[in-house]
Amino acid sequence: MSVSINEIFIHPELYDQKKITVQGWITNIRGNLKIMFIELNDGSSFKNLQCVLKSDNIDLSKAENLAIGEAIEISGVFSSTPERQQNGEVLVENLEVKGRNYNNNFPIQNQEISLEVLRQIPHFRHRTRLFRAIMKLRSSLFYEIHKFFRRQGFVNFSAPILTSNDGEGAGETFIVDDEQKDFFNKKTTLGVTGQLHAEAYALGFKKVYTFAPTFRAERSNTRKHAAEFWMIEPEVAFFDLEEIIELATKLLQKVIKAVIIRNKDEFTFLEKVGDKNLRRRLIQFCDSQVAQVTYEDAIKLLSEHKDQFEEKNLFFGADLKTEHERFLSEQIFRAPVVVINYPKSLKAFYMHQNDDGQTVAAFDLLVPGIGELIGGSQREVRYEKLHERISELGMKVEDFQWYLDLRKFGNPGSSGFGLGFERLLMFVTGIDNIRDVIPFPRTNKNILM
Amino acid sequence: MSVSINEIFIHPELYDQKKITVQGWITNIRGNLKIMFIELNDGSSFKNLQCVLKSDNIDLSKAENLAIGEAIEISGVFSSTPERQQNGEVLVENLEVKGRNYNNNFPIQNQEISLEVLRQIPHFRHRTRLFRAIMKLRSSLFYEIHKFFRRQGFVNFSAPILTSNDGEGAGETFIVDDEQKDFFNKKTTLGVTGQLHAEAYALGFKKVYTFAPTFRAERSNTRKHAAEFWMIEPEVAFFDLEEIIELATKLLQKVIKAVIIRNKDEFTFLEKVGDKNLRRRLIQFCDSQVAQVTYEDAIKLLSEHKDQFEEKNLFFGADLKTEHERFLSEQIFRAPVVVINYPKSLKAFYMHQNDDGQTVAAFDLLVPGIGELIGGSQREVRYEKLHERISELGMKVEDFQWYLDLRKFGNPGSSGFGLGFERLLMFVTGIDNIRDVIPFPRTNKNILM
Numbered sequence: 001m002s003v004s005i006n007e008i009f010i011h012p013e014l015y016d017q018k019k020i021t022v023q024g025w026i027t028n029i030r031g032n033l034k035i036m037f038i039e040l041n042d043g044s045s046f047k048n049l050q051c052v053l054k055s056d057n058i059d060l061s062k063a064e065n066l067a068i069g070e071a072i073e074i075s076g077v078f079s080s081t082p083e084r085q086q087n088g089e090v091l092v093e094n095l096e097v098k099g100r101n102y103n104n105n106f107p108i109q110n111q112e113i114s115l116e117v118l119r120q121i122p123h124f125r126h127r128t129r130l131f132r133a134i135m136k137l138r139s140s141l142f143y144e145i146h147k148f149f150r151r152q153g154f155v156n157f158s159a160p161i162l163t164s165n166d167g168e169g170a171g172e173t174f175i176v177d178d179e180q181k182d183f184f185n186k187k188t189t190l191g192v193t194g195q196l197h198a199e200a201y202a203l204g205f206k207k208v209y210t211f212a213p214t215f216r217a218e219r220s221n222t223r224k225h226a227a228e229f230w231m232i233e234p235e236v237a238f239f240d241l242e243e244i245i246e247l248a249t250k251l252l253q254k255v256i257k258a259v260i261i262r263n264k265d266e267f268t269f270l271e272k273v274g275d276k277n278l279r280r281r282l283i284q285f286c287d288s289q290v291a292q293v294t295y296e297d298a299i300k301l302l303s304e305h306k307d308q309f310e311e312k313n314l315f316f317g318a319d320l321k322t323e324h325e326r327f328l329s330e331q332i333f334r335a336p337v338v339v340i341n342y343p344k345s346l347k348a349f350y351m352h353q354n355d356d357g358q359t360v361a362a363f364d365l366l367v368p369g370i371g372e373l374i375g376g377s378q379r380e381v382r383y384e385k386l387h388e389r390i391s392e393l394g395m396k397v398e399d400f401q402w403y404l405d406l407r408k409f410g411n412p413g414s415s416g417f418g419l420g421f422e423r424l425l426m427f428v429t430g431i432d433n434i435r436d437v438i439p440f441p442r443t444n445k446n447i448l449m
Numbered sequence: 450m451s452v453s454i455n456e457i458f459i460h461p462e463l464y465d466q467k468k469i470t471v472q473g474w475i476t477n478i479r480g481n482l483k484i485m486f487i488e489l490n491d492g493s494s495f496k497n498l499q500c501v502l503k504s505d506n507i508d509l510s511k512a513e514n515l516a517i518g519e520a521i522e523i524s525g526v527f528s529s530t531p532e533r534q535q536n537g538e539v540l541v542e543n544l545e546v547k548g549r550n551y552n553n554n555f556p557i558q559n560q561e562i563s564l565e566v567l568r569q570i571p572h573f574r575h576r577t578r579l580f581r582a583i584m585k586l587r588s589s590l591f592y593e594i595h596k597f598f599r600r601q602g603f604v605n606f607s608a609p610i611l612t613s614n615d616g617e618g619a620g621e622t623f624i625v626d627d628e629q630k631d632f633f634n635k636k637t638t639l640g641v642t643g644q645l646h647a648e649a650y651a652l653g654f655k656k657v658y659t660f661a662p663t664f665r666a667e668r669s670n671t672r673k674h675a676a677e678f679w680m681i682e683p684e685v686a687f688f689d690l691e692e693i694i695e696l697a698t699k700l701l702q703k704v705i706k707a708v709i710i711r712n713k714d715e716f717t718f719l720e721k722v723g724d725k726n727l728r729r730r731l732i733q734f735c736d737s738q739v740a741q742v743t744y745e746d747a748i749k750l751l752s753e754h755k756d757q758f759e760e761k762n763l764f765f766g767a768d769l770k771t772e773h774e775r776f777l778s779e780q781i782f783r784a785p786v787v788v789i790n791y792p793k794s795l796k797a798f799y800m801h802q803n804d805d806g807q808t809v810a811a812f813d814l815l816v817p818g819i820g821e822l823i824g825g826s827q828r829e830v831r832y833e834k835l836h837e838r839i840s841e842l843g844m845k846v847e848d849f850q851w852y853l854d855l856r857k858f859g860n861p862g863s864s865g866f867g868l869g870f871e872r873l874l875m876f877v878t879g880i881d882n883i884r885d886v887i888p889f890p891r892t893n894k895n896i897l898m
Contacts, residue, residue: 004602004655023687025653025859043654044602071652071686071861098687098861102832106858123649123851124858132653139605146595153453153493156588160889161662162623162677164896174611174632176623176639183623183666183676184896190625190639197889197898200572203520204474204581205492206453213610213661217632227632228611237520238472238547383551402572402898409555409573410474412520412547440609440646447613447633449646449851 006044012080021075046265050089069106071099133266144255157208159194172217190215198235209234227442235416241361241378244415253286275430292338325371336367352378376417383407455493461529470524495714499538518555520548582715593704606657608643621666639664647684658683676891684865690810690827693864702735724879774820785816801827825866832856
């Protein structure tokens with residue numbers, strides 16, 4: 001029977017001494033005239049299936065020219081060996097070559113290649129162990145996020161990506177259409193958030209979320225910025241700031257726990273080549289209460305360590321840079337930390353204005369190694385306050401009239417946040433460049449294939 | 450305890466005679482000085498929760514100004530009434546108004562509004578029963594698709610949306626960047642397919658899929674075209690045409706069956722207001738073998754009914770129009786039908802060229818009411834054949850060199866298809882305009898909010 005390698009490894013007892021057929025790619029091959037060993041991988045499992053070819057059972061000349069990367073189909077009897085590390089092996093009776101290499105230049109061999117070199121071949125790099133691990137984790141995490149929201153009773157909602165107004169009220173957007181190009185007959189950009197539209201759907205469905213690609217014409221070439229990335233944005237009616245922070249924490253803790261259980265082999269490998277404490281650190285986060293600090297207190301705490309920063313000008317109203325965010329979580333709290341109540345001048349127009357007249361009910365969740373992982377807020381539900389803020393910021397009121405109108409009919413207030421999927425994946429894998437957690441990354445001046 | 454209406458309806462016995470708190474929106478209100486009835490909906494369930502207010506238990510003046518659309522929180526004791534249609538009711542002891550209407554102009558009242566009028570208020574229309582049903586089904590179907598692929602061992606893969614080459618080799622694309630705008634320093638468009646990139650990932654992971662927004666600068670204003678829609682694209686290495694057709698059929702049958710079971714109330718409502726045979730038709734499809742016909746035979750069959758068509762010129766090489774596609778499935782096969790082996794001139798460059806020298810190993814799955822729901826193919830794995838076809842069509846070989854290179858290393862061939870999510874939703878709901886199954890639809894000259 002034709003079966004995936006993952007299926008065999010999950011239930012080796014079911015396949016013990018049975019004849020199986022497996023299709024996959026050669027990741028290693030060695031041996032001599034009497035016996036050969038092929039490590040086969042079909043992508044279903046991080047681990048390879050060991051295939052043994054003995055000259056008694058099969059004409060070894062069939063295998064003598066095989067190379068790493070080639071696609072084959074093998075049949076043979078599987079033996080479960082639970083006592084050994086490799087779980088079992090197949091004694092091959094039949095081998096068919098399904099896809100040869102044209103020449104000896106297949107770039108993925110069993111030697112280390114730098115991440116920079118691999119970034120030049122995004123169409124091949126997932127055939128290394130490192131990228132197999134990352135991309136399998138990416139897929140798992142992706143699914144666990146959908147599962148979390150589904151189980152929590154959320155409605156998945158597709159926010160439009162082509163938009164004629166800009167959620168953040170500023171920012172670098174890609175322009176897709178304008179009066180000249182006349183497809184839509186108005187300036188149309190790639191949306192930077194689905195939040196405004198999600199707020200509309202939270203009224204009526206209460207709990208909604210979007211999980212979709214997002215675009216920023218971000219010219220800074222940093223480790224954590226990409227022009228195209230995926231974002232998770234839940235929006236919940238009736239929720240205030242504290243409730244949405246609780247949801248954010250719960251989401252992270254649940255999905256991280258789930259992938260730690262499901263993707264044991266990938267984590268074992270990542271710890272071998274990278275951060276030895278990866279899982280320990282993640283589990284610690286999953287099992288703790290996340291600390292909370294006001295922006296005002298955060299500034300005070302950071303001010304005591306001015307000598308550590310490039311940007312030393314820290315005052316109420318100063319924008320926290322990545323170095324400050326990381327210092328807060330890495331050095332001061334030594335764990336992820338939530339900062340709340342930012343000055344309204346630093347945040348978008350739609351956030352709930354606190355009674356102090358200075359701050360808004362916003363939060364950022366900061367994590368070690370990255371800085372901001374999540375940004376969210378309670379939304380301003382008061383029509384007049386929101387209208388005033390839109391005018392104050394010089395935004396066109398008529399562009400946001402529909403959004404203002406959401407305040408007119410049965411709006412109990414709502415809260416939500418944005419979680420960058422790739423930043424989460426960086427946090428979970430310990431990989432420190434966003435280009436290495438996206439299959440085909442897009443950054444400024446850089447669009448390969 | 451605070452609870453969702455869906456939770457109560459799933460386990461009414463757990464909440465019977467218990468005090469509960471529910472937050473939601475008023476969908477109906479009636480009564481007199483002694484007793485009032487509020488129908489409450491919180492989006493978790495299609496059905497409303499009946500709330501009874503008696504002057505003995507609560508000061509009815511609290512409720513006298515309430516209106517449809519307003520947000521409230523109620524507490525009271527729930528009584529399960531399994532014998533009655535409404536499943537149970539709450540005797541309200543406490544009521545808090547959480548979001549009032551500013552005036553009496555809330556557009557969603559208990560009277561019929563035309564779909565055209567509702568299209569002008571996409572930020573409110575989901576608060577009608579019809580759009581609540583459609584959007585809840587959309588969310589369910591979305592999740593079931595991810596679940597299907599996960600269970601089948603697929604790796605979710607994010608194809609890039611910003612691309613510098615165009616998968617279909619032609620077609621109307623949105624341009625995001627060019628040499629002048631200089632963000633990427635080359636012509637960059639919104640991708641029309643993730644397939645080419647998915648093929649790269651199928652090598653190594655074997656089974657991959659993408660499910661993401663797709664863009665077409667499509668100027669024809671039809672019932673089934675949108676400028677932005679979601680597409681499901683699986684790609685499987687080692688699969689040939691027949692195997693990928695089997696996967697397509699299985700996917701449709703599984704996810705449709707799943708939502709029929711999960712979304713009973715939504716279907717009951719859709720059948721009440723629309724197609725009475727909706728579920729019967731869908732179940733029949735799920736339980737049958739899907740018929741298959743070659744393009745050549747399809748042309749012959751259609752030629753016998755020329756008088757039925759606007760486009761009567763039917764010959765080997767003619768592009769099937771929607772009228773032909775629908776006639777095939779509605780009149781000739783009276784069920785969904787798969788057409789295979791199209792002339793290569795009608796299809797994209799990457800399809801496997803059959804031995805007859807004229808056709809490619811492509812398939813379209815046609816369904817009643819819509820026409821093409823799925824299009825897919827076995828891919829051309831032979832480097833020379835593919836190279837030749839790219840040149841023949843006048844496409845720039847250097848743009849596709851990376852794609853050609855996929856043929857060089859361990860490529861056993863792959864097959865895949867594209868399924869328009871919204872077309873599937875139209876098929877499943879019986880809704881006949883794509884604008885009514887997308888929260889905020891984008892079409893030519895039409896981008897509201």
